[in-house]
Each structure stands twice: as structure tokens, then as C-alpha cells.
Amino acid sequence: MKKTINGISVMLLTMTLLIAGCGQSPAPAGGDGGQAPAAAAGGSSMTKEAGVFTYAASGEYQPFSYFKDGQLTGFDIEIGEEIAKRLGLEPKAVTSPFSGIIAGVKEGRYDAAIASHAITDERKQQVDFADPYYLSGGQLFTRPDSDVSTLEALKGKEVAVALGTTHEKMAREYTDNIKTYDSDVTAMRALEQGKHDVVITDSVVGEIAIQQGLKIKKSGAALTEVQHGIAVRKGNEELLNKINEALKQMHEDGTYLKLSEKYFQRDISKKD
Amino acid sequence: MPSISHLIEEFIRTFPFFLKPLLLTFELTFASVVVGTVIGLFVALLKISNFPLGPMIANVYITVIRGTPLIVQIFVLYFGFYKVVDLGQFWSAALALAVHSGAYIAEIFRGAIQSIDKGQMEAGLSLGMSPAQTMRRIILPQALKRSIPPLGNQFILSLKESSLAAFIAMDELFSMARRLSAETFDEMTFFLIVAVYYLVIVMLFTYLVNKMEKRLAKGDS
Numbered sequence: 352m353k354k355t356i357n358g359i360s361v362m363l364l365t366m367t368l369l370i371a372g373c374g375q376s377p378a379p380a381g382g383d384g385g386q387a388p389a390a391a392a393g394g395s396s397m398t399k400e401a402g403v404f405t406y407a408a409s410g411e412y413q414p415f416s417y418f419k420d421g422q423l424t425g426f427d428i429e430i431g432e433e434i435a436k437r438l439g440l441e442p443k444a445v446t447s448p449f450s451g452i453i454a455g456v457k458e459g460r461y462d463a464a465i466a467s468h469a470i471t472d473e474r475k476q477q478v479d480f481a482d483p484y485y486l487s488g489g490q491l492f493t494r495p496d497s498d499v500s501t502l503e504a505l506k507g508k509e510v511a512v513a514l515g516t517t518h519e520k521m522a523r524e525y526t527d528n529i530k531t532y533d534s535d536v537t538a539m540r541a542l543e544q545g546k547h548d549v550v551i552t553d554s555v556v557g558e559i560a561i562q563q564g565l566k567i568k569k570s571g572a573a574l575t576e577v578q579h580g581i582a583v584r585k586g587n588e589e590l591l592n593k594i595n596e597a598l599k600q601m602h603e604d605g606t607y608l609k610l611s612e613k614y615f616q617r618d619i620s621k622k623d
Numbered sequence: 624m625p626s627i628s629h630l631i632e633e634f635i636r637t638f639p640f641f642l643k644p645l646l647l648t649f650e651l652t653f654a655s656v657v658v659g660t661v662i663g664l665f666v667a668l669l670k671i672s673n674f675p676l677g678p679m680i681a682n683v684y685i686t687v688i689r690g691t692p693l694i695v696q697i698f699v700l701y702f703g704f705y706k707v708v709d710l711g712q713f714w715s716a717a718l719a720l721a722v723h724s725g726a727y728i729a730e731i732f733r734g735a736i737q738s739i740d741k742g743q744m745e746a747g748l749s750l751g752m753s754p755a756q757t758m759r760r761i762i763l764p765q766a767l768k769r770s771i772p773p774l775g776n777q778f779i780l781s782l783k784e785s786s787l788a789a790f791i792a793m794d795e796l797f798s799m800a801r802r803l804s805a806e807t808f809d810e811m812t813f814f815l816i817v818a819v820y821y822l823v824i825v826m827l828f829t830y831l832v833n834k835m836e837k838r839l840a841k842g843d844s
Binding site: 511 | 638702705709711712748790791792794796801804806808809810
């Protein structure tokens with residue numbers, strides 16, 4: 352009996368400490384605006400580390416961000432490099448699971464997310480988006496022998512998606528049977544192996560995977576056509592404006608087109 | 624950083640969402656511990672046996688499994704082995720966990736068996752029992768009793784390690800925490816909440832194991 356009481360009090364004490372320890376930290380940070388101490392401390396520096404532009408991508412979203420010979424590259428990564436160049440900063444691309452990138456920007460872990468985020472109202476409440484940098488959308492992918500080609504047909508099917516994507520959100524409107532991976536590419540590989548019935552991902556990402564030999568097919572028409580944007584921490588107007596300026600320059604001097612054609616053989620800022 | 628009231632609010636709001644994942648975490652853990660115990664006992668006996676190659680096979684298994692990370696084993700079983708046998712999601716995760724904990728459990732059993740005084744085996748043999756009979760009737764019952772505290776420990780490890788199944792799309796506890804984090808962009812809150820779930824389960828289980836140990840100890844005196 353005594354042991355029971357001891358056990359319970361230890362448990363309660365531990366939980367209290369755990370929770371209290373976390374609850375107290377907002378005080379010195381100073382309300383909701385002060386979540387990025389480094390940015391505030393650096394005087395006029397708009398990035399968390401002076402002279403460096405730190406931006407995040409998943410690194411698992413070929414051709415937008417992926418590893419080639421151990422080197423992080425892709426459309427998003429190169430866009431980031433070009434922006435950094437125009438900002439007079441050193442580019443530093445970092446990877447994080449996609450689902451945690453917005454939170455990371457919010458908390459000031461990254462200066463920006465150049466990670467193919469579809470611009471949604473929900474995300475706009477958390478971060479600020481620069482002007483759209485490309486247009487693309489969701490698409491159903493299935494194994495070659497499947498006849499699922501519309502969202503309505505998803506009922507009773509198992510859908511695999513990448514966690515925290517707009518594709519996941521869309522899928523949840525049609526079925527409860529959803530499996531989440533960190534990467535769209537992993538989801539497609541699992542689909543190919545027969546582990547799930549359908550994958551919803553960006554049409555371009557799926558097409559590239561098919562080109563690389565994944566035995567799946569594009570199924571039905573494009574589901575959406577949405578603008579994708581670079582996200583920065585709310586209130587970081589200076590960085591936001593400079594990114595917009597840089598993007599504009601890149602469109603004007605042909606850098607954007609060159610990058611877009613390198614990866615997609617067309618201009619993805621316009622409708623296909 | 625979330626405030627205490629926010630944490631409690633979110634804990635209560637999301638409690639219903641955690642029920643199914645909680646069940647799955649338990650299922651994964653139990654399946655893996657049960658299968659792991661069977662594997663462990665078999666490997667331990669193999670290791671102390673004098674079958675030709677027996678001890679070597681057991682040693683190779685223990686070395687390979689203890690020497691590679693669980694997440695790698697899970698991915699190998701889930702994505703690599705599907706052409707050999709398609710285990711499905713649950714058993715890929717459960718079996719990876721079982722094979723993993725099996726290596727540790729084997730060492731637990733081996734240690735427990737070897738901790739039983741040599742005289743017990745000798746006494747059994749002198750009574751006319753075969754070595755196998757002595758092992759089954761005399762040594763193993765005592766060794767199993769000694770294994771219970773470390774087995775409880777292993778159960779706790781398996782429970783926590785089952786969170787890695789989130790990475791092969793299993794909707795267990797950690798996976799739900801990640802999903803809620805992604806939905807709300809509020810990572811800290813749900814990682815703390817899921818930590819509380821694990822903590823409470825582990826503490827309850829520790830309490831049960833302690834109680835069981837005491838009850839078994841009574842028979843000793």
C-alpha cells in the first residue's frame with residue numbers, strides 16, 4: 352500500500368515537473384512575438400544567423416528537393432541559392448520532415464521554408480507567404496491494374512500520403528483509411544509494393560518517380576491547381592519583401608525560366 | 624512554448640483521437656514481446672546447447688541484431704523483404720520489434736539459466752532425469768522467475784521502441800502525435816502530450832512488475 356502511494360506521488364511529481372518546466376519558458380521570451388530570440392538579438396539582421404540565409408526543405412521530394420550523390424539539390428534548393436545570392440547572403444539549405452517545416456519557420460529555426468508549400472489559408476495563419484513561385488497540384492496515382500480514378504472512388508480504399516501535406520488534407524475528406532509517410536516518394540514506393548491502393552501527391556513528383564521506373568500510373572484528371580509559396584516567419588517583412596524582389600528579378604533576368612526548364616522542361620509558374 | 628492550461632486543454636480535446644493509436648501501440652508491444660520471448664528462449668537454449676553449430680548460430684543472430692539499429696531492421700522487413708514474404712504493415716513492425724527484442728531477451732534468459740547453481744543440474748541428473756528433463760523441470764522454472772525483472776524492463780523498451788513504427792505508416796501513439804502536430808503546427812504541445820501517455824503507461828507497468836516480483840519472492844522464503 353505504501354509502495355502504491357509512493358509510486359503515484361512519484362508519477363504526479365514527474366508529470367508536474369515535466370509540464371511546469373515547459374510552461375514557464377514563455378515568460379522570458381516575452382509573449383507571442385518573441386519566439387525567435389536570435390533574429391531579435393542580431394540588430395537589423397533579418398536572418399537568424401547574420402550573413403546566412405537558412406531555408407528548409409524536406410529533401411524527400413524529388414525533383415523539388417532531393418539528394419543526388421549525397422548532395423542536397425532540386426528546384427526548391429536552387430531557388431533558395433538564387434535568392435540568397437540576390438540577398439547577399441550565404442545559402443544554407445537544411446532538411447526536416449515536411450510536417451515540421453512550418454512549425455520550424457514559426458519558431459525561428461529556419462529563416463524560410465522553400466519546400467513546395469501550397470499556399471493555404473490555414474498555413475497563412477501561421478506564417479507569411481512570399482509571392483507564388485510555381486503552380487502545380489494534386490493527382491491520384493495507383494498501380495497499373497487499378498481502376499480508381501476519382502476522389503469519390505477512394506471510399507473503402509487505403510490511401511497513402513505524406514504527412515502534413517495538402518494532399519493528406521484532401522484525402523481525409525473522402526476516406527478515413529489513410530496511411531502517412533514522411534515522404535511522398537516513400538508513399539509511392541509502398542504503393543508500388545501493393546501496401547496501399549492509392550497515393551495522392553503532386554503530379555510532377557509522381558511523374559518523375561514513374562520516369563525513374565516506379566511501376567505506378569497517373570490516374571484520372573488533375574485534382575487541383577494551386578499556387579506554391581516560400582514561407583517566412585510572421586512579421587519578418589524585411590525578408591519577405593527581399594524574397595519577393597529576388598523572385599521578381601529572377602523572372603526578369605531569365606534565371607527562373609532556366610531553372611524551371613532544367614527540372615521540368617517548361618515554365619511551371621504558368622499553367623501547363 | 625505551450626502553457627500548462629493549453630497543454631491540458633489540448634490533452635482533453637485530443638484524448639478521443641489517441642484511443643485507437645493507444646490500442647495499436649499495446650497490440651504491437653504485446654505481439655512483439657510474446658514473439659520475442661519465444662525467440663529469446665529458443666536462442667538462449669541454442670546458445671548454451673551442445674548442438675553442432677547451435678551456439679554459433681545463436682551468437683550470429685545476437686551479434687547482427689544487437690549490432691544494427693531497430694529502425695533499419697524495420698525498414699528492411701517492411702520495404703526489403705516484401706518480395707520474399709509480404710508480412711503486411713502490422714507484422715512487419717511487430718516482427719522487427721520481436722526479432723530485435725528477441726536478441727536481448729535471449730541474453731536475459733541465458734544469464735538467468737547460467738545463474739542457477741550447477742548443483743541443481745547435478746542433483747537432477749543424479750535423480751535419474753535426463754539433461755533436457757532437468758532443464759525443463761528444475762532449471763527453467765527457477766531461471767524464468769529470475770528473468771521477470773529484466774523482462775519487465777525489456778517490455779518497457781519494446782513499448783517505447785514501437786514508436787518507430789510511425790515511420791512505416793502505422794497509426795500508433797507517436798504517429799498520432801505527429802499528425803496532430805502537423806495539423807495544428809503546434810509541435811511541442813503534442814510531443815509533450817504523447818510523452819505523458821508513454822510515461823503513464825510505463826509507470827503503471829513498472830508498478831505491476833514490482834508487484835508481481837514481490838508475489839513471486841514470497842515463494843522463495
